[in-house]
Amino acid sequence: MDDVASRAEPLLSVRGLTVRFGGIVALDAVGFDVARGHVCGLIGPNGAGKTTLFNCLSRLYRYQEGDILFEGRSITNLPTHGIAGLGIGRTFQNLAMFRTLSVLQNVMVGGHSRSSAGFLASALQLPQVKAEERQQRERAEEIMVFLALTPVAARPVGTLPFATQKRVELGRALAANPKLLLLDEPAAGLNHEELDDLARLIREIRDRLGVTVLLVEHHMGLVMGVSDRIVALNFGRKIADGTPAQVRDDPAVIEAYLGAPAEKRHAEPA
Numbered sequence: 392m393d394d395v396a397s398r399a400e401p402l403l404s405v406r407g408l409t410v411r412f413g414g415i416v417a418l419d420a421v422g423f424d425v426a427r428g429h430v431c432g433l434i435g436p437n438g439a440g441k442t443t444l445f446n447c448l449s450r451l452y453r454y455q456e457g458d459i460l461f462e463g464r465s466i467t468n469l470p471t472h473g474i475a476g477l478g479i480g481r482t483f484q485n486l487a488m489f490r491t492l493s494v495l496q497n498v499m500v501g502g503h504s505r506s507s508a509g510f511l512a513s514a515l516q517l518p519q520v521k522a523e524e525r526q527q528r529e530r531a532e533e534i535m536v537f538l539a540l541t542p543v544a545a546r547p548v549g550t551l552p553f554a555t556q557k558r559v560e561l562g563r564a565l566a567a568n569p570k571l572l573l574l575d576e577p578a579a580g581l582n583h584e585e586l587d588d589l590a591r592l593i594r595e596i597r598d599r600l601g602v603t604v605l606l607v608e609h610h611m612g613l614v615m616g617v618s619d620r621i622v623a624l625n626f627g628r629k630i631a632d633g634t635p636a637q638v639r640d641d642p643a644v645i646e647a648y649l650g651a652p653a654e655k656r657h658a659e660p661a
């Protein structure tokens with residue numbers, strides 16, 4: 392494929408994705424594209440299927456039907472540990488970090504997930520490994536500058552304020568050099584000022600680092616403010632897909648959030 396064609400192709404293409412848990416249909420034939428260089432917001436009320444979709448993208452959940460294409464290639468048969476190598480990084484709703492390790496060490500852990508040196512080469516400390524570690528450290532230092540974490544680089548993560556810990560988690564995901572970054576409710580627990588910082592950071596991740604972002608978020612102000620495009624889910628189905636203004640004014644979205652009239656989740660016989 393030539394360069395022009397590969398740039399026009401969506402980075403991520405979700406096609407007819409269906410996930411069932413017993414009788415519950417968590418995702419029902421959901422499909423949408425995420426263009427390279429975009430921030431795409433994924434919204435929907437509680438239980439809409441947002442986390443399930445993220446877990447499919449990380450290969451933590453299996454889907455019964457449909458496909459996920461990343462750079463035009465299916466990830467359906469890829470093992471979970473292959474996802475970071477492909478260029479998909481993520482953060483989690485609940486912070487999952489090494490609390491006693493320093494900020495630098497935590498950020499460097501992210502780089503290791505894309506390390507190319509094998510186990511034997513690492514164990515023998517071959518020159519190739521040393522060079523790779525040096526590169527990972529340099530990359531981690533660049534990311535800490537980008538995230539304003541350099542002053543706390545040596546501090547154990549567990550001693551830092553919550554908002555700073557969230558930036559470390561972001562740093563760890565960025566250290567793996569992702570092409571697509573999945574952010575799972577990054578605004579949760581942040582105050583007003585921290586939310587403004589987060590919005591600025593998400594735009595910089597897109598504009599300065601060139602990373603495409605898929606953002607699950609309940610905070611409407613944030614998601615409407617930073618997204619180029621928004622996909623809305625409700626009861627496992629896609630109900631809207633468009634610009635923030637189009638989605639905000641969509642009657643199905645307004646109804647989903649106001650909760651009237653109550654639509655029943657369509658259950659299949661268990």
Ligand SMILES: Nc1ncnc2c1ncn2[C@@H]1O[C@H](COP(=O)(O)OP(=O)(O)OP(=O)(O)O)[C@@H](O)[C@H]1O
Nearest residue numbers: 412415416417435436437438439440441442443444
């Ligand atoms: N591992 C699982 N086992 C059984 N049911 C599940 C599982 N994961 C999700 N579900 C169900 O699938 C549906 C979608 O849940 P999901 O967590 O994806 O929604 P969500 O949009 O992320 O909600 P929230 O905004 O509350 O995080 C819900 O009915 C949920 O109970």
